[in-house]
Amino acid sequence: MKIVPVAVAAAILSVAPSLSSAEGGVKADEQVVLQQILTDKRSVFANNMGLTEKESEAFWPIYDQYETELKAQDKKWFELLNIYARDYDTFTDDQAVSALKVRMQLQSDRLALQHKYQRKVATVLPPKKALRYAQIESRVNNIIMSDMLSIVPLAR
Amino acid sequence: MKKLLLAAAAVVAMNMSHGAIAQTGSNAKDDIAVLISQIQADRRAIVLQNMNLTAEETTAFVPIYDEYQAEQKAIAKERVDIIDKFAKHYNMTSGTEQMDSQKSAEILKSWMKLEDRDLALTKKYIKRYEKVLNSTQVLRLVQIENKIDALMAVEMAQMIPLAQ
Numbered sequence: 001m002k003i004v005p006v007a008v009a010a011a012i013l014s015v016a017p018s019l020s021s022a023e024g025g026v027k028a029d030e031q032v033v034l035q036q037i038l039t040d041k042r043s044v045f046a047n048n049m050g051l052t053e054k055e056s057e058a059f060w061p062i063y064d065q066y067e068t069e070l071k072a073q074d075k076k077w078f079e080l081l082n083i084y085a086r087d088y089d090t091f092t093d094d095q096a097v098s099a100l101k102v103r104m105q106l107q108s109d110r111l112a113l114q115h116k117y118q119r120k121v122a123t124v125l126p127p128k129k130a131l132r133y134a135q136i137e138s139r140v141n142n143i144i145m146s147d148m149l150s151i152v153p154l155a156r
Numbered sequence: 157m158k159k160l161l162l163a164a165a166a167v168v169a170m171n172m173s174h175g176a177i178a179q180t181g182s183n184a185k186d187d188i189a190v191l192i193s194q195i196q197a198d199r200r201a202i203v204l205q206n207m208n209l210t211a212e213e214t215t216a217f218v219p220i221y222d223e224y225q226a227e228q229k230a231i232a233k234e235r236v237d238i239i240d241k242f243a244k245h246y247n248m249t250s251g252t253e254q255m256d257s258q259k260s261a262e263i264l265k266s267w268m269k270l271e272d273r274d275l276a277l278t279k280k281y282i283k284r285y286e287k288v289l290n291s292t293q294v295l296r297l298v299q300i301e302n303k304i305d306a307l308m309a310v311e312m313a314q315m316i317p318l319a320q
Binding site (some may be wrong): 005048091092093094096097099101103104106108111115117122126127128129130131132134135136138139142145146149150152154155 | 186206208256257258260261263264267268272275278279282290291292293294295296298299300302303306308309310313316318319320
């Protein structure tokens, strides 16, 4: 049980140089990483949802719509990260006000989008599979967020 | 980054079916409660250690943060209650398919509500922090909190099996 807090502390303390030292910010890898995420995510769902043929027909179009909308949101995250990376050494308090506002809006939008599609999926799959979808989506999202946050240094 | 994502996908896939609840029954609920309680206790220390506040800022900030933690604790308790319901449901060997489905829908609904409340709580306290800290410090605090939350969520998810 002690592992997590220690890992958290280590992760927070060790991130300072990550983003600021990345030449050209995060934009260079953006397309590759996003494509990789989308490909990996799809296979994780395909391997773990246990859908029948009929369920698959109803599920995948919704999943693809969700990923399209999510991709648009991810783009906004990367834009924010790029500004942050570019100006990290000279980041002003005014920029922090704006970054915080955008960040909280993106968090709200992301949660709203997840919930919107969890509800949509629940209309075409049995409740147990809809719950399973929400669990997988949440797990994948948490791991991606955790990875993404680990490369972002703390504001100073 | 690519390696991390592939590793992440592998971790997710490997932990899909066998969570602590499936393996240890109701003990997993206690494990999760301990995990949450441990993180809540350590969270305060981690935040204070990483915020680099002056004595004056600390005096103004800590009472607000403690209030936040108290409210967050209530949400954490509800989270454990939902997981407990899930564990009972997951381990249930009798009952009709309809009951299972109804419970799954209820659990999903409760979980979504809780996520909304959690985010609303963060937003509410950001406004309060902004009265005693500058914007860069508040941004830093949100970053620290997000990192802790994300790591906690990853760890907690590994204890909960997927609905079957």
